[in-house]
Amino acid sequence: MQLSLQTRNALRAASPFQTRRTAAPPCLRIRACTDPPAEGILPVPAGLRAESLPHHVAMIMDGNSRWARARGMPTSAGHAALQPALEETVRLSCARGIRVLTAFAFSHQNWDRPKEEVDFCMAVYNRFIQDNVAQFLRYFLFLKLILRPDNFSNRYKINFMLLAFSMPCSMNMMVSSACCKSETHYQGEEILMFCREGIRLRVIGDCSRLPTYLQKTAQNAEEETSSNSQHDLMLAIGYSGRTDILQACGKLARKVHSKLLRPEDIDESLFADELQTSWTDEFPCPDLLIRTSGELRLSNFLLWQSAYSELFFTDTLWPDFGEAEYLQALMSFQSRDRRFGKRKL
Template structure:
């Protein structure tokens, strides 16, 4: 991607928040047993070591590992407002937001959450000023380049949902490489929604099913909610429907995100702007989730 001199100055500025050296975006996910107790030494006794290491990860006392959501989805809202409130350029708001991404990935990996889906860029976001779109695409590409090796060694599997065909070619190539490099990892499945639309996700699923009917592969009466779910983009993970959705910055809407998948998801709206959403806020959110009774339309137990 070719950036203007202005954008390059923003990214290279000494005032940015991503000043950590390469492989330090997720410092506590690096494969070093002295730093991260979930990462196990290569040995013949690896399975036993993993079990022992998992016990070393202590949850906040108010949380139960048995009640952890399998899949958490997040609408990361408030980066621009965070920067504006501090008189900073928009780019620094998004850079500050990377810190929260870093921390959330670390916590999900440590606390036994299986899948994390982040809403990074919606199909409607193309209407934003070009300079801002370029900043977002540039940050995404920059982060993938610098952190791919770290994500791979930490056992993080990366998947991208959304229409990536409209992204810059250099970013598409990098995404393909990252997905292939991490596809065998199983510690945490990180899904990033880029150029994603919940409505289009359902439409493309219907189009695929309609084509199967046309080709005689299935009959119209075979169409079910299960079949539709199998064609949604989140079917790439073992837990396609999130148990918990978090939206930051006080906004109370879904903004065309995972519309089918959120049918029975527990919703949590935080007033914290995304760059300020850290461990304390995430722990509070999970505590609220674990105190709820999920009835799926049934009666109280």
């Protein structure tokens, strides 16, 4: 199924943004380890500790319609404004080294909205994925190597610098000069390498209800980004936390019925493995859950996974959520004492 001409024109007309941001950094050659970080690599602001940032951040992107109404614009303009705000959030998450971002775009209950609005939302999500797949593949892992002769041995000193979307780290190691083609071939030479270890995308929720064109776009994007390993982006469309729990129970019940599993062997770990967020492996549960627009509820989002999440609510409407608001949420997260039910002596 292709988007109708009316929907495509509405998407184009509704967008309040004349230009789109480019998330991927240019391929720059860094001249020395003491140089400023390349574009796309953000220094850690004062008061923010890089070592204690959340691994997984979940976002409830709320307030698009209210944002549009406040500006005398149609509801569709608010939904169209979701995309640039989400793109900026993805960029900032990568820049801070946040491993997983889960964005709640459309709930199971949202299917009850007017068909015209639902169709427009589906078109927005489709466009977001199509517009950004290339960017997801272009998040580079920069590796710079500088070989210099060591004055005290017949070896070369290698300084290599790993630049991802976090603070650069520099490291030195020694190798025998025999590893080099000649004593002068690599002397002082800088070698810039990059690996395609960008963003891996996954759409979670009841995908069977999505339009055929969106299912195809999501499937293609998931396949194209499946080898990426630097960051995970989960886009929740038609998602329900209760349904996620029910489908996990159903999977375990079928395994018990097939005698692949004993009921007494079921524990929290096995149950969590059946949830849709288990796809992200290391960090399936959000450390920090952010909701915009001033609403103070989870709205059926990641109910099991957010048991120990730190919650942050902001009055900012989603299209206005940017770097300052994200930084405020991260600072709040770092001010929390996360005990997980234990008592610190």
